[in-house]
Amino acid sequence: MNARQKTERTRLSAEDWELGALELIAESGVNALAVEALARRLGVTKGSFYWHFRNREALLLAALERWEQHDEADVLAQIEPIDDPRERLREIFHRVAREVPSHRIYAALLKALDHPVVLPLMTRVSQRRIQFLTEAYLQASMPPEEAAHRARLAYAAFVGFLQLNLALGMPRLSHEEFDAYVEHVAETLIPH
Amino acid sequence: MNARQKTERTRLSAEDWELGALELIAESGVNALAVEALARRLGVTKGSFYWHFRNREALLLAALERWEQHDEADVLAQIEPIDDPRERLREIFHRVAREVPSHRIYAALLKALDHPVVLPLMTRVSQRRIQFLTEAYLQASMPPEEAAHRARLAYAAFVGFLQLNLALGMPRLSHEEFDAYVEHVAETLIPH
DNA sequence: GTTCCACCATACGCATGAGTATGTAAGCCC
């Protein structure tokens, strides 16, 4: 009946808790990840949780590592096969714009950078992504120094875009305006 | 003796509390703004606070409105007198880069956009700033639609820059590299 | 020099959320 209350009345595994945690984080941020609240969502009580995990932080760590290895790694993997670097960059921009919901977790983590578990993870992820962008610009025959700068700029624009778009409902653009905006970003940040 | 414990043993005003609140927010974020913690910083107890303010939210609101009217308004006011729009844009980018600490509060508020008091304020501020940028691009004889897009892009880059630079210690650039980066941003985002 | 009140201290109540202690029911296992 209700898909969220009792999706299978089987018993839970640690993975179920991790996936539930990621859902919660995506919806309401890292702070909203509370043990009892998540237990209610999963249709059980705290007693279950403390069997699977040592404490709240252990769950957070496990959930974020799962996210880093699965979701996060996928993004780059799907774009990597594109040969032409300019085309690859265009694809990145368009994906970022189109698949905004899938970046919900990343946006939530951006707001929790002061958390000791989140910070090292985000440092890794961000460095990796900037590195990826830098190489794309290099392959588009941009001088090394300029490529590094442009990658930083593009990534900063991505991060800011997420903030303004998800948290703030900022732009409030129509479909056409939005496409035009993304096109403008590509025109501005991708060398000709 | 200790400038933080007893800066003047006079009694406090609502303004003192608001300024203290802004300091705390800049240092540790909106969540760190706790009544008793702030009272300790000011060398008094809660009893004082609840004489000046109805509750915690009232303080937050007052502090943020003070910030919006003073600090925030100053930024635009100082740049507005510059005649040449291209020069004005360059000055904006350089100020943002140089005066990073003064944007600490803005960065902290970005991480608290889910808070009902913060959201409307940040919506106002962001819209105002994007508007300001848009007009600068228009005066630099950029077509209206393109100007709006470029303003959004520049502002997103600013927001992302703050996140990556303050929270994450991201770039970790030397002085020279940093200047070169800012120069690259100006070259890329300001029309010739 | 007493009065008054703005400002503050002290001591509560109360809700929330983490973590613990302990009991219990439903499989396998042979």
Place this chain on the structure above:
DNA sequence: GGGCTTACATACTCATGCGTATGGTGGAAC
């Protein structure tokens, strides 16, 4: 079909942080 393990419930303790109730004090006013 007793026994062990896995998974969960129940019922607490404890810390934190907001808000309240009430009493105290120093300095301006007269």
